[in-house]
Amino acid sequence: MKNFTLALRVLLKNKFYSLxxxxxxxxxxxxxxxxFLYVESDMSFDKQxxxxxxxxxxxxxxxxxxxxxxxxxxxxxxxxxxxxxxxxIENYVRFRSAGKLLIDLDGRKFYENNVFYADSSTFTMxxxxxxxxxxxxxxxxxxxxxxxxxxxxxYFNSQDVIGNTIKTPTGQFKVSxxxxxxxxxxxxxxxxxxxxxSLQTNKELLKLQEQQGGLWSPTDFAYLLFPKNxxxxxxxxxxxxxxxxHMAPIAKLINxxxxxxxxxxxxxxxxxxxxxxxxxxxxxxxxxTYAFTAIGIFILLLASINYMNLASARxxxxxxxxxIRKVMGSTKGALVTQFLSESIIIALVSMIFAFGLVxxxxxxxxxxxLMGKTLIFNPFSNLTMTIGTLLVTIIIGVLSGLYPAFYxxxxxxxxxxxxxxxxxxxxxxxxxxxxxxQFFISIAVIISTLLMKDQIExxxxxxxxxxxxxxxxxxxxxxAMSNRVEFVKAELKQNPGVINVSDAIIVGGDTNLGNNLLGxxxxxxxxxxxxxxxxDATFPVLFVGDDYAETMExxxxxxxxxxxxxxSDRTRGVLVNEAMVKNMGWDTAIGKELGLPIPGVQxxxxxxxxxxxxxFSLHTSVEPMVIFHxxxxxxxxxxxxxxxxxxxxxxxxxxxxMEFLEQKFLELDPxxxxxxxxxxxRAEELYKEDARxxxxxxxxxxxxxxxxxxxxxxxxxxxxxxxxxxxxxxxVLGASVFQLVYMIFKDILVLIVVGFIISVPVAYYVxxxxxxxxxxxxxxxxxxxxxxxxxxxxxxxxxxxxxSYHSLKAASQNPIRALRYE
Numbered sequence: 056m057k058n059f060t061l062a063l064r065v066l067l068k069n070k071f072y073s074l075x076x077x078x079x080x081x082x083x084x085x086x087x088x089x090x091f092l093y094v095e096s097d098m099s100f101d102k103q104x105x106x107x108x109x110x111x112x113x114x115x116x117x118x119x120x121x122x123x124x125x126x127x128x129x130x131x132x133x134x135x136x137x138x139x140x141x142x143x144i145e146n147y148v149r150f151r152s153a154g155k156l157l158i159d160l161d162g163r164k165f166y167e168n169n170v171f172y173a174d175s176s177t178f179t180m181x182x183x184x185x186x187x188x189x190x191x192x193x194x195x196x197x198x199x200x201x202x203x204x205x206x207x208x209x210y211f212n213s214q215d216v217i218g219n220t221i222k223t224p225t226g227q228f229k230v231s232x233x234x235x236x237x238x239x240x241x242x243x244x245x246x247x248x249x250x251x252x253s254l255q256t257n258k259e260l261l262k263l264q265e266q267q268g269g270l271w272s273p274t275d276f277a278y279l280l281f282p283k284n285x286x287x288x289x290x291x292x293x294x295x296x297x298x299x300x301h302m303a304p305i306a307k308l309i310n311x312x313x314x315x316x317x318x319x320x321x322x323x324x325x326x327x328x329x330x331x332x333x334x335x336x337x338x339x340x341x342x343x344t345y346a347f348t349a350i351g352i353f354i355l356l357l358a359s360i361n362y363m364n365l366a367s368a369r370x371x372x373x374x375x376x377x378x379i380r381k382v383m384g385s386t387k388g389a390l391v392t393q394f395l396s397e398s399i400i401i402a403l404v405s406m407i408f409a410f411g412l413v414x415x416x417x418x419x420x421x422x423x424x425l426m427g428k429t430l431i432f433n434p435f436s437n438l439t440m441t442i443g444t445l446l447v448t449i450i451i452g453v454l455s456g457l458y459p460a461f462y463x464x465x466x467x468x469x470x471x472x473x474x475x476x477x478x479x480x481x482x483x484x485x486x487x488x489x490x491x492x493q494f495f496i497s498i499a500v501i502i503s504t505l506l507m508k509d510q511i512e513x514x515x516x517x518x519x520x521x522x523x524x525x526x527x528x529x530x531x532x533x534x535a536m537s538n539r540v541e542f543v544k545a546e547l548k549q550n551p552g553v554i555n556v557s558d559a560i561i562v563g564g565d566t567n568l569g570n571n572l573l574g575x576x577x578x579x580x581x582x583x584x585x586x587x588x589x590x591d592a593t594f595p596v597l598f599v600g601d602d603y604a605e606t607m608e609x610x611x612x613x614x615x616x617x618x619x620x621x622x623s624d625r626t627r628g629v630l631v632n633e634a635m636v637k638n639m640g641w642d643t644a645i646g647k648e649l650g651l652p653i654p655g656v657q658x659x660x661x662x663x664x665x666x667x668x669x670x671f672s673l674h675t676s677v678e679p680m681v682i683f684h685x686x687x688x689x690x691x692x693x694x695x696x697x698x699x700x701x702x703x704x705x706x707x708x709x710x711x712x713m714e715f716l717e718q719k720f721l722e723l724d725p726x727x728x729x730x731x732x733x734x735x736x737r738a739e740e741l742y743k744e745d746a747r748x749x750x751x752x753x754x755x756x757x758x759x760x761x762x763x764x765x766x767x768x769x770x771x772x773x774x775x776x777x778x779x780x781x782x783x784x785x786x787v788l789g790a791s792v793f794q795l796v797y798m799i800f801k802d803i804l805v806l807i808v809v810g811f812i813i814s815v816p817v818a819y820y821v822x823x824x825x826x827x828x829x830x831x832x833x834x835x836x837x838x839x840x841x842x843x844x845x846x847x848x849x850x851x852x853x854x855x856x857x858x859s860y861h862s863l864k865a866a867s868q869n870p871i872r873a874l875r876y877e
Contacts, residue, residue: 076365077405079765080451083358084409084444086758089422090351091440092430097344100240100326104182109145109281111319113137114332115273117579117593119313124577124593125332128273129317131254136270137279140297141290146280148174148181149251150243155530157727159222160210164728167206173248178234180280187217188232194250201232201248224533226253239429242326242336243276270302271315278322287319309652311579312591333577342825343748350755353496355447357759360489361766362402363455398456399449406448410434425754427747486770487806493766494810494854495817497759498846502818504756505842506835507749510826513833514742520668520677522608523572525709526734527702529720532727537697540600543723544700550719552705552712557607558600558698560685570672572738573597580681581658582649585640591652594635595670595678598685604630604665606703614645614663617684625686629659633667635679649681659687672741676830701734760850764857767803771858775799792863799862803854811847815839 101107113134115126134147153170177183178190178201185193186204193201200221207216207230219230228249237244281287294317302315320328331338413432416422423430434441531537544556559574575595584590603609604616612633617624629649636644650658667677685698704712717729739746775782782795790798819839826832 072365073401075765075768076362076401077408079361079365079762080358080402080405081408081412082758082765083355083361083762084406084448085412085416086755087351087355087447088409088413088432088440088444089416089426089430090347090354091443092417092432093426093428094344094348094351095440096240096428096430097327097339100339101242101322103238103241104322106180106182106280107323108321109283109285110180110322111279111281111287112322112325113277113279114318114320116316116318117313118316119579119592122592125318125330126273126577127332127335128275129277130270130272131275132269133317134275134277134279136301137290137297140300141293143282143285143290144279145282146176146180148177148278150245150276150278151251151254151274153223153249155532157224157532158210165209166728166730167246169244169246171245171248172251172254173245174251177248178232180278183237184235186214186233186235193232194248195252196229196231197250197252197255198226198228199231199250199253200228201234202230203234203236203246205236206246207233228253242322242338244336271305279319291317291319311652313579334571337744340744340748340828342828343744346748346821346825347751347755350500350752353500354755354758354762357493357496357762357766359451359454360493361762362405362451364486364489364766364770395453395456399452402448402452402455406444409444426751427744487802490766490770490803491806491809491813493763494807494850495813496810497756497763498807498811498850499814499818499821500752500756500759501846501849502814502839502842503821504749504752505845506818506822506833506838507745507752507825509838509842510822510829510833511742511746511749514673514745514829514831515739517669517673517831519572519738520609520666522703523735523738525704525706526607527704527713527716528699528732528734528737529702529716530699530730531697532724533697535726536724539723540698540700544601546719546723547700547702547716550712550715552708552715554703554705555602555606556703557603557605557701559603559701560598560698570674570741571670572672572734572741573670575670575680578681579652580649581652582639583647583658585642595680597670597680597682598687599682600685600698603682603701606701609668610666612664612666613643614661616663624662625684627657627659627687628662628684629687630663630665630682631661632665632677632680632682634677635681636664638679650687659683673831674741674829760853764853767854767857768860771799771803771860771862775862796859796862800855800858803858804851807847807850807854811843811850814846815843818843 104110112127113129115129117124117126131149131151134144134149138144138147149172151172153167153172156167156170158165158167173194175192175194178185178188178193185201188201193199202210202216204214207214210216210221211219214233216230216233220227221230222228231250234248281290298315305311306313306315318332325331325335325338327339327341327344328335329341417430417432431437531540536543540558544558547553547556575597577593578596579591580594580596581589581591597603599617601617601619604611614630616630617628621628631644631649639647641647644661644664647661648658649661650656665682669677670680671678702716704716713731716731720729778799785795785798819835822839823835826835
């Protein structure tokens with residue numbers, strides 16, 4: 056208690072330094088806690104299931120030659136067949152997207168994009184919280200649905216809705232259960248689950264599909280449950296037997312020259328899979344998680360260095376106090392205990408302020424929205440965070456108190472009472488090293504932030520090879536509209552605000568397509584090589600309607616587009632890009648045969664070659680691509696593939712054009728709500744995560760500068776007070792105010808330059824590694840030079856402004872007062 060009282064007296068005696076010390080350390084601790092909460096959420100993806108270590112997602116892997124194509128989907132028949140052949144599989148769950156589902160509630164209509172069909176084993180295999188309903192039977196019956204709490208409230212304004220019905224285009228579904236809204240740290244999210252049995256009503260058709268190659272048609276996300284500590288490589292080693300027994304006969308029938316394998320990924324690893332399969336949900340990036348962890352540690356280091364620097368600097372002014380205490384009989388051990396206790400107590404006060412600041416930012420302001428996460432701050436329930444913060448705080452307090460505790464307590468009483476123990480060169484050099492280290496961290500973070508921002512701007516401004524601006528995507532919802540596509544297009548073109556209209560199947564609009572911008576699918580293509588041999592390989596494929604290239608402003612380098620006046624173009628014509636020509640080794644592509652290896656379907660002939668364009672995000676380079684007219688594949692519409700309109704509108708009349716489109720579509724399709732999306736907004740979403748990380752890095756760089764300035768402000772005040780007599784002498788000898796300010800600032804300037812020199816290569820290395828995730832990169836060296844110069848000048852300017860307050864004050868005062876100082 057006595058040491059607490061003494062610590063309080065020290066705080067009140069030096070209010071300015073106490074404020075800087077507490078505020079700097081509190082901000083550093085607060086930022087570290089928030090980053091810990093962010094990283095903790097990332098590291099706990101899909102680990103809320105007790106048996107998460109036993110649950111694996113099974114994925115498709117099509118191998119042709121040396122090329123592998125991995126898909127997050129597998130056949131609906133595969134999990135059941137695997138379980139039948141391999142009894143070590145304890146259970147399985149399949150999820151199939153219901154697409155953009157229209158919900159009709161007595162005339163009130165809603166579109167839902169996050170609804171899945173799911174097996175009845177969902178709530179027994181996974182630990183999703185079921186608020187109402189029996190986990191064993193809630194999805195047993197056909198045409199039953201489990202709603203999330205949010206949807207139940209949205210639809211019925213109540214949580215007690217068991218037995219109510221919702222109407223969809225595929226039938227009525229009875230509400231059999233209510234589940235809690237899923238947390239954010241799950242890879243696959245859904246708002247409602249329809250019973251998978253609803254898809255299984257026609258048993259004879261299902262059996263026929265399975266016999267005719269159903270195992271080759273990936274449609275579902277599927278998860279398998281294994282016994283504890285089961286080595287999944289055992290099952291993968293057995294899979295070739297399964298393939299030969301169940302799948303090879305169909306492969307031989309269609310002359311498929313590749314093989315099929317499965318991959319098993321633990322559910323806790325799916326979100327941060329460094330090589331995610333195609334058509335997966337958007338995955339996280341461990342690089343960002345590690346980067347934020349590093350920045351959090353650096354900011355905590357900055358705050359700790361400030362705290363230690365100020366504590367050690369100010370301790371030298373307490374030598375007389377130490378002398379008096381020694382004369383009064385205080386022992387060295389008592390003095391050491393006193394200084395360490397004071398330092399720890401002040402650090403603990405900073406921790407309390409840090410907790411208050413985190414509570415304000417997380418629970419009050421909602422900083423989680425900026426970070427794209429729902430952060431939960433509860434020191435009483437999150438003991439890992441609380442105990443960890445307490446230990447870090449105590450360590451900082453101990454380290455900060457070591458110098459005054461052992462150095463000052465060792466001073467002889469006579470020497471201490473004379474107050475002659477100024478900081479020695481060793482302690483000054485140590486403080487300079489720490490300040491230089493602060494500038495190194497701050498400048499490196501600033502340079503990295505500027506470079507990240509430049510890369511995002513580079514991606515947004517890069518020519519994609521097609522026009523993405525002012526292109527409106529409107530999905531058709533049923534055959535009533537898809538059967539009148541040409542009529543609708545003619546109606547839309549009558550409006551002067553509409554430049555052109557086309558359509559395509561699986562356009563990037565409402566569904567989750569990962570890094571897929573235009574909705575290209577991957578398909579096995581059988582093509583004629585340069586030496587006239589026939590090869591099989593998988594390539595991205597687009598299925599488009601008339602005028603697609605013209606609407607999207609895709610240029611041709613050879614041949615022509617699909618011609619409406621030549622009906623054979625729709626069924627026998629095909630377009631390829633430059634990358635495809637290069638991949639196949641063709642001197643000229645026109646007339647070359649390629650197509651889908653579908654029995655009874657004749658191969659197409661290339662009628663045109665388009666310039667390379669980026670159908671996927673710029674994280675990947677342009678791939679060889681094949682473009683069919685969707686009338687080529689009779690199975691597309693039979694399988695429910697509906698075209699989406701792509702409408703290029705004039706940029707100077709977007710509002711009027713959208714009003715026209717809404718009116719026209721409600722007139723032509725009154726049974727569905729009008730919904731649309733701009734293609735450029737889809738493009739921005741591809742880099743949303745990168746842009747968000749760039750903004751967060753920018754915010755953290757401001758915090759780095761703020762903490763550094765707090766420490767600089769305190770040290771400038773201390774340094775000025777130590778040189779007050781020198782300033783007076785120099786002023787009497789004719790030194791100007793500017794010369795005196797420069798004298799004080801030049802030492803800081805040297806430290807900035809040292810920190811700058813070290814930070815530039817470090818920032819270059821960090822960003823160079825980060826850029827490896829992008830196939831298209833800004834010119835790093837040129838951009839680095841500009842960013843480094845800006846960062847260096849900003850650091851000098853901010854530091855000069857920070858130091859100037861105390862140095863101007865000292866340089867402007869009457870020299871007589873300075874010479875009488877002490």
